[in-house]
Amino acid sequence: xxxxxxxxxxxxxxxxxxxxxxxxxxxxxxxxxxxxxxxxxxxxxxxxxxxxxxxxxxxxxxxxxxxxxxxxxxxxxxxxxxxxxxxxxxxxxxxxxxxxxxxxxxxxxxxxxxxxxxxxxxxxxxxxxxxxxxxxxxxxxxxxxxxxxxxxxxxxxxxxxxxxxxxxxxxxxxxxxxxxxxxxxxxxxxxxxxxxxxxxxxxxxxxxxxxxxxxxxxxxx
Amino acid sequence: xxxxxxxxxxxxxxxxxxxxxxxxxxxxxxxxxxxxxxxxxxxxxxxxxxxxxxxxxxxxxxxxxxxxxxxxxxxxxxxxxxxxxxxxxxxxxxxxxxxxxxxxxxxxxxxxxxxxxxxxxxxxxxxxxxxxxxxxxxxxxxxxxxxxxxxxxxxxxxxxxxxxxxxxxxxxxxxxxxxxxxxxxxxxxxxxxxxxxxxxxxxxxxxxxxxxxxxxxxxxx
DNA sequence: TTCATTTTTTAGGCAGGACTAAAAATAAAT
DNA sequence: ATTTATTTTTAGTCCTGCCTAAAAAATGAA
Numbered sequence: 001x002x003x004x005x006x007x008x009x010x011x012x013x014x015x016x017x018x019x020x021x022x023x024x025x026x027x028x029x030x031x032x033x034x035x036x037x038x039x040x041x042x043x044x045x046x047x048x049x050x051x052x053x054x055x056x057x058x059x060x061x062x063x064x065x066x067x068x069x070x071x072x073x074x075x076x077x078x079x080x081x082x083x084x085x086x087x088x089x090x091x092x093x094x095x096x097x098x099x100x101x102x103x104x105x106x107x108x109x110x111x112x113x114x115x116x117x118x119x120x121x122x123x124x125x126x127x128x129x130x131x132x133x134x135x136x137x138x139x140x141x142x143x144x145x146x147x148x149x150x151x152x153x154x155x156x157x158x159x160x161x162x163x164x165x166x167x168x169x170x171x172x173x174x175x176x177x178x179x180x181x182x183x184x185x186x187x188x189x190x191x192x193x194x195x196x197x198x199x200x201x202x203x204x205x206x207x208x209x210x211x212x213x214x215x216x217x218x219x220x221x
Numbered sequence: 222x223x224x225x226x227x228x229x230x231x232x233x234x235x236x237x238x239x240x241x242x243x244x245x246x247x248x249x250x251x252x253x254x255x256x257x258x259x260x261x262x263x264x265x266x267x268x269x270x271x272x273x274x275x276x277x278x279x280x281x282x283x284x285x286x287x288x289x290x291x292x293x294x295x296x297x298x299x300x301x302x303x304x305x306x307x308x309x310x311x312x313x314x315x316x317x318x319x320x321x322x323x324x325x326x327x328x329x330x331x332x333x334x335x336x337x338x339x340x341x342x343x344x345x346x347x348x349x350x351x352x353x354x355x356x357x358x359x360x361x362x363x364x365x366x367x368x369x370x371x372x373x374x375x376x377x378x379x380x381x382x383x384x385x386x387x388x389x390x391x392x393x394x395x396x397x398x399x400x401x402x403x404x405x406x407x408x409x410x411x412x413x414x415x416x417x418x419x420x421x422x423x424x425x426x427x428x429x430x431x432x433x434x435x436x437x438x439x440x441x442x
Numbered sequence: 443t444t445c446a447t448t449t450t451t452t453a454g455g456c457a458g459g460a461c462t463a464a465a466a467a468t469a470a471a472t
Numbered sequence: 473a474t475t476t477a478t479t480t481t482t483a484g485t486c487c488t489g490c491c492t493a494a495a496a497a498a499t500g501a502a
Contacts, residue, residue, distance in 0.1 A: 093339040
């Protein structure tokens with residue numbers, strides 16, 4: 001089989017492997033991948049064979065999979081496309097940050113050499129997407145100079161600004177909307193409640209542990 | 222087979238049938254369709270069976286195919302999506318009118334209920350695409366109040382404005398660019414040359430018959 | 443009407459990408 | 473160490489869209 005261009009489906013797999021490789025360490029298991037791409041492990045096995053033949057991944061049977069340089073390049077580009085589209089959808093079309101994921105999943109597979117560079121310029125070369133994730137540059141580098149921690153690591157009296165989310169599921173994002181929390185929201189921890197991990201936030205009431213550990217923040221100063 | 226949602230491929234077929242039905246009159250032949258969608262007649266036959274089963278077309282063997290109301294609705298919507306994306310690509314991203322067709326072919330198949338309405342609003346509810354073709358409304362109506370004729374029907378001394386093109390192939394569009402002709406170009410026919418159908422255009426030199434019969438214009442006044 | 447030509451359909455395949463069921467390899471537990 | 477449980481892979485199907493080759497229907501000419 002001579003496959004020159006990864007199909008949409010293959011791009012999805014490469015992206016998924018990239019993310020999972022980033023989260024955990026070491027090669028990615030077939031099971032984890034199957035969960036991520038919403039396919040049965042058997043289907044994943046088949047796809048991995050293709051990806052290995054295409055030179056996009058290294059795969060040893062029963063030992064997990066990892067990206068080659070070529071595969072990583074494609075994965076990063078797919079992520080770049082995804083995040084640029086998200087910026088467009090939220091900043092220009094006025095979608096909520098909880099509404100754009102599925103749409104961007106479709107748009108990211110549109111094939112065109114020049115399109116993303118033009119969209120990037122049109123959007124003003126944004127560095128981060130609507131969820132606070134860094135947007136890879138066209139040369140494949142991913143730059144994120146921020147020093148982010150999760151909000152559950154803040155000390156009482158510290159103030160911080162929300163810069164991203166750990167969990168970017170629709171449900172969590174809508175919950176944040178309901179609480180009035182978004183990117184750029186500044187706050188100060190008044191008091192921790194050790195019993196359930198929640199904290200009182202100055203002027204904003206109580207935030208639960210589940211919320212706090214899913215917020216990426218930058219400490220003020 | 223129970224098919225609720227037309228696939229990208231089926232949408233392409235419905236769009237092609239719509240266009241061909243518009244051009245010629247009466248049902249569309251398998252051959253004409255096969256040419257249009259770049260597939261063999263045998264493949265078209267198979268697809269027509271599917272489309273008929275889905276209730277999108279009426280198809281009698283050897284008698285050609287025509288759209289049902291449902292099929293026409295989808296075809297018009299695909300065209301709407303295609304043309305709105307073209308406006309975006311040309312007006313906002315700065316692509317040339319000869320560069321956007323293939324890209325719009327991909328974008329038109331992105332499935333999302335709200336997307337096109339938002340894009341439409343973002344673009345200021347444009348009535349025409351970069352080639353001068355009318356953009357269907359979201360209710361499925363196609364409104365074009367213009368009285369367009371092709372430029373080869375102008376009389377000497379008449380002045381007119383270019384409003385569209387009959388042939389929107391890349392090659393013709395680039396040729397128009399080279400001649401300095403675009404939508405909105407105003408001109409006046411000085412003299413016809415019966416021998417080859419060309420005409421002298423006041424201040425703009427000679428335009429050939431091939432150019433003139435592929436320009437839609439509105440007469441001034 | 444009959445023959446030749448064109449158009450369309452049927453029949454049989456192939457590739458991609460998913461599935462289920464079953465086998466094989468690894469990991470865990472006794 | 474041997475059995476048990478889990479993970480992963482193989483084997484065999486299916487569906488979608490395309491293909492080619494061949495058969496059948498329609499059309500046009502003689």
